[in-house]
Amino acid sequence: MTELSLKQFVSSEACLKCKGCCRYKEESSVWRPKLGAVDQEALADLITAGDFLDAQAYIKTIQVHGEHICRFLDASNNKCGIYINRPLECVLYPFILSQTSDAVKVYAHLSCPYVQDHMSGTEFETYVAYLKELFSRKDIREILSVNKDMFHDYTSFAPELLHLFDLAPL
Template sequence: MLKDFKQFVPSSVCLKCDGCCRFKEADSRWRPYIAENEKKEAALPSVVDKVFGSHVISSDGKIAATHCGEGFLCHFFNSKDNTCGIYHARPFECQLYPFLLGKEGAKAVLYVHLNCPFIQEQWNSQIYKEYSQYLQDYFRKKEVREFLKHNPMLLTDYSAFRPELDHVCDIVLE
């Protein structure tokens, strides 16, 4: 299902940024969640079985963070060259960022994170508008809504970060 998902930020831009994959706290809500079927459907199943062992997944289903300097890094992040050690099997949340799946009470919502430099550069551009529409159509697909329903952990409470976010659309799961 996720094979055809189109990421907004080009990986060449991500490689130059020092924002993502780093966290202030070990239990940060910004750590990505890994859905069970993502592990099974990942592009490199044998490698993924090995790397997604229980020691790298916290009790909340998110990837564990490793202490580094004054903060924490995603277990799979290589700070020497800014790369992801499981790039071809990275979780959906990593592909989706700077768009975020949130919840407001019982409602599922899609936000965009305004701190992302690429968003600041592309804000309200034609590319942004087209991609935003692509996402709204994507989250209307039955199989995508089923995926979200089976993985409610993907919907994170970002209320503490609301000033950094812009509401893109509500997501209807039924």
């Protein structure tokens, strides 16, 4: 697993039933996970052995039943083939770090049905407080900083994002 270990907000049971994640409208979607330095180290053997990444370190997709899916997704059981070493962006999801020129913005992705169902409850509030505390820790900021090249600027997707808080630039 990536060096960042965190409590998951969405239960495995809910995740495995949902067919939202790991699937994209376009082959070159910016929603595909982009590997940071720590991810690339954890997956070095796979990366060396196969044609998994594009030139910008996004995981490539394959087409299954007309959908573009992450090439590590097993569409037959909805499981990730590299779950233990899945990229940091996958570990964080449905929470998203978006790099802008003056801050790293932390969002929840409103496309996630679990977020939609729980965003008004105390479970969500408690989790956001946990994330805020976690991301303020020096050791965690160091991990994020080493991987900061992977953060995309998601500003143009604002309508599907719920802004939670900002982090100081990494």
